[in-house]
Amino acid sequence: MPSPKPKKTAAPARGRTAKTPPRRPTKPGRRQADAASTSTPEAAKAQPNQRIGVLIDADNVSHQHLPTLRRFIGETEISAARAYGDFNGRLSGWRAAAQDWPELDLVDQRSYTPGKNAADMRLTIDAVKLMAGANPPTTLIFVTNDSDFTPVVEDAKRLGVRIIVMGERTHKALRSTAHHYLNLSELRARLDDEQSAKSDPRIALGLLAQALRALTPKNKEVGALLDQFEKMLPELRFADAPRPPREPGPRREAREPRPERAQREPRQAREPRAPREARPTPDNSGQDYRDRPNLSSAQQAQGKAEADQRRAQLQQRQDIIDALVDVATGLAPEGEWLKVEVIKKFLLQEHPGLEANAPRYAKFYRMLEDTGRFDVQLQGSTVMARLKE
Numbered sequence: 001m002p003s004p005k006p007k008k009t010a011a012p013a014r015g016r017t018a019k020t021p022p023r024r025p026t027k028p029g030r031r032q033a034d035a036a037s038t039s040t041p042e043a044a045k046a047q048p049n050q051r052i053g054v055l056i057d058a059d060n061v062s063h064q065h066l067p068t069l070r071r072f073i074g075e076t077e078i079s080a081a082r083a084y085g086d087f088n089g090r091l092s093g094w095r096a097a098a099q100d101w102p103e104l105d106l107v108d109q110r111s112y113t114p115g116k117n118a119a120d121m122r123l124t125i126d127a128v129k130l131m132a133g134a135n136p137p138t139t140l141i142f143v144t145n146d147s148d149f150t151p152v153v154e155d156a157k158r159l160g161v162r163i164i165v166m167g168e169r170t171h172k173a174l175r176s177t178a179h180h181y182l183n184l185s186e187l188r189a190r191l192d193d194e195q196s197a198k199s200d201p202r203i204a205l206g207l208l209a210q211a212l213r214a215l216t217p218k219n220k221e222v223g224a225l226l227d228q229f230e231k232m233l234p235e236l237r238f239a240d241a242p243r244p245p246r247e248p249g250p251r252r253e254a255r256e257p258r259p260e261r262a263q264r265e266p267r268q269a270r271e272p273r274a275p276r277e278a279r280p281t282p283d284n285s286g287q288d289y290r291d292r293p294n295l296s297s298a299q300q301a302q303g304k305a306e307a308d309q310r311r312a313q314l315q316q317r318q319d320i321i322d323a324l325v326d327v328a329t330g331l332a333p334e335g336e337w338l339k340v341e342v343i344k345k346f347l348l349q350e351h352p353g354l355e356a357n358a359p360r361y362a363k364f365y366r367m368l369e370d371t372g373r374f375d376v377q378l379q380g381s382t383v384m385a386r387l388k389e
Contacts, residue, residue: 039180053137057144058085092330147171286360
């Protein structure tokens with residue numbers, strides 16, 4: 001019998017070995033999922049007499065996390081606090097945020113060669129310098145999502161430096177290398193809850209009830225009492241603490257009685273006032289018909305025509321649209337929500353001449369909607385906007 005023909009094997013693709021599977025292309029706009037914290041804030045902070053160095057990769061962490069970072073550090077001594085990035089472009093929002101934190105230095109590092117991240121290299125060099133200094137920090141906080149800092153974190157651990165990494169979508173390699181990893185969004189929620197518990201005694205009492213229930217899980221009598229207590233919690237009212245009694249002071253002498261006042265003469269009748277002039281009709285130009293309830297159908301039709309005309313005028317002002325996009329890009333990454341009032345504030349500061357001959361809008365968020373570049377929504381009593389992806 002003739003021997004069977006050997007099966008042909010597919011030749012490996014050029015530039016890749018046969019054992020390496022091809023990479024799946026990532027879809028545009030796909031973001032890595034948030035990484036949950038691996039430590040608690042208490043475990044990350046529990047170090048007496050520590051000196052903290054804070055190194056922030058501003059290229060991939062929003063400046064809106066600065067208040068959370070400051071609350072976490074508290075009164076701990078800071079050896080150095082620096083943020084790295086090109087703050088003359090899309091990171092210009094960091095300059096306004098850094099004004100509330102005087103200890104934070106903005107290290108403006110431009111990327112001179114495309115594809116090379118000079119800010120990451122500068123941050124790594126400064127981390128090595130801090131560890132080699134005369135008074136090095138005992139704890140280094142890296143605020144980043146980038147795994148490129150894993151080697152310098154490993155070197156710092158060998159020198160006995162305690163490492164805390166903070167971010168939201170931080171790579172697994174960097175999270176597993178650090179002593180503690182804290183998700184910034186989770187940390188903010190945790191600190192807010194703790195602040196609420198301090199201001200509302202009912203929250204603290206509820207936590208105490210949970211602790212008692214965990215300590216005595218099988219005691220029916222204690223469980224019944226805790227059930228009754230938890231039902232009463234929402235109705236509890238806490239009065240202010242009573243004021244301390246005043247120390248007795250010298251008695252006041254009795255005042256002499258006041259002399260009786262003479263009777264006043266009856267007033268003469270006043271002359272009638274002249275009729276007031278009619279008040280001017282309020283200027284409703286720029287007001288959107290959707291913001292004026294109880295309009296008749298004819299008024300709604302007229303308001304819609306005015307809104308369409310205003311939108312057409314705005315679409316012809318590309319300089320205004322470009323300025324709005326430039327300000328929003330500088331304040332936050334694309335797709336992140338911002339307060340509308342913040343966008344308006346920085347627009348007037350950085351582009352003061354745009355108001356000349358501009359379409360008039362009574363509501364600034366209506367202008368953002370008419371550009372077609374922004375999503376707008378109401379969050380509580382605050383109007384928020386973000387650039388469309």
